Amino acid sequence: xxxxxxxxxxxxxxxxxxxxxxxxxxxxxxxxxxxxxxxxxxxxxxxxxxxxxxxxxxxxxxxxxxxxxxxxxxxxxxxxxxxxxxxxxxxxxxxxxxxxxxxxxxxxxxxxxxxxxxxxxxxxxxxxxxxxxxxxxxxxxxxxxxxxxxxxxxxxxxxxxxxxxxxxxxxxxxxxxxxxxxxxxxxxxxxxxxxxxxxxxxxxxxxxxxxxxxxxxxxxxxxx
Numbered sequence: 526x527x528x529x530x531x532x533x534x535x536x537x538x539x540x541x542x543x544x545x546x547x548x549x550x551x552x553x554x555x556x557x558x559x560x561x562x563x564x565x566x567x568x569x570x571x572x573x574x575x576x577x578x579x580x581x582x583x584x585x586x587x588x589x590x591x592x593x594x595x596x597x598x599x600x601x602x603x604x605x606x607x608x609x610x611x612x613x614x615x616x617x618x619x620x621x622x623x624x625x626x627x628x629x630x631x632x633x634x635x636x637x638x639x640x641x642x643x644x645x646x647x648x649x650x651x652x653x654x655x656x657x658x659x660x661x662x663x664x665x666x667x668x669x670x671x672x673x674x675x676x677x678x679x680x681x682x683x684x685x686x687x688x689x690x691x692x693x694x695x696x697x698x699x700x701x702x703x704x705x706x707x708x709x710x711x712x713x714x715x716x717x718x719x720x721x722x723x724x725x726x727x728x729x730x731x732x733x734x735x736x737x738x739x740x741x742x743x744x745x746x747x748x749x
Contacts, residue, residue, distance in 0.1 A: 531559055532563070532708060533660065533661060534662065535661075536554060536568075536728060537551075537565065538552055538706065538708075538709060539553075541739070542705065548567070551570070552568045554711055556689075562692050562697075567597055568684075568718065568721065571594050572593050572594065575592055576591050576592065577591070578593075579604070580604065580669065582673050583669065585673075587684065587685055588717040588719070589719050590719070590721075594684060595686070596689040596690065597691070599689050603687070604686065604687055605686045605689060606666065606669045607684050608665060608716070609682045609713040610653075610659075610676075610681060611679075655675050655676075661711065662713065663681070664711065669685075681717075682713075682716060707729070725740075726740040
């Protein structure tokens with residue numbers, strides 16, 4: 526099998542050519558990517574549901590807007606917490622894959638569970654706060670079953686997602702070859718953008734290449 530270069534911690538930015546309505550103008554943070562598949566959450570799909578309505582203990586720590594985001598079309602009844610811990614990791618550094626995360630099918634859905642955030646998983650002495658597991662740099666997964674007070678003093682931001690996006694082995698690679706996604710570096714502020722509806726354009730606009738021009742692509746191509 527061809528070795529897969531991990532894109533964990535990077536952003537998948539939907540190209541204007543991507544026709545799947547589940548991912549129209551989507552910005553996906555990849556939480557896991559290896560030869561077994563890929564898993565991530567869509568950062569710019571806020572829902573009308575408040576965090577307080579489903580996870581009241583975490584509501585005070587969730588950034589504005591204080592709503593649940595739809596992380597993807599898979600397992601909408603499951604919740605994931607993604608949080609930034611300032612100084613939580615070296616930029617560009619990702620937690621090693623443990624092989625424990627289950628990967629679902631692509632936009633068509635699947636039944637695989639979301640990755641568990643094990644507070645002891647990969648943590649060294651004084652390296653990671655209890656209840657948080659680094660994914661990439663300062664971005665990590667929160668154990669939503671842990672007491673929120675464990676993280677209250679260290680969290681820079683927190684966002685709650687219902688569901689996630691998943692790809693089977695080789696599926697994401699095929700979509701990249703087809704030109705469905707741009708792959709760019711993530712920034713901690715992407716997780717907690719206070720204006721998620723504009724995140725697609727904002728991420729593209731900050732690129733120092735021709736992708737910055739794509740940010741001007743009209744919502745309705747017929748108007749171009």
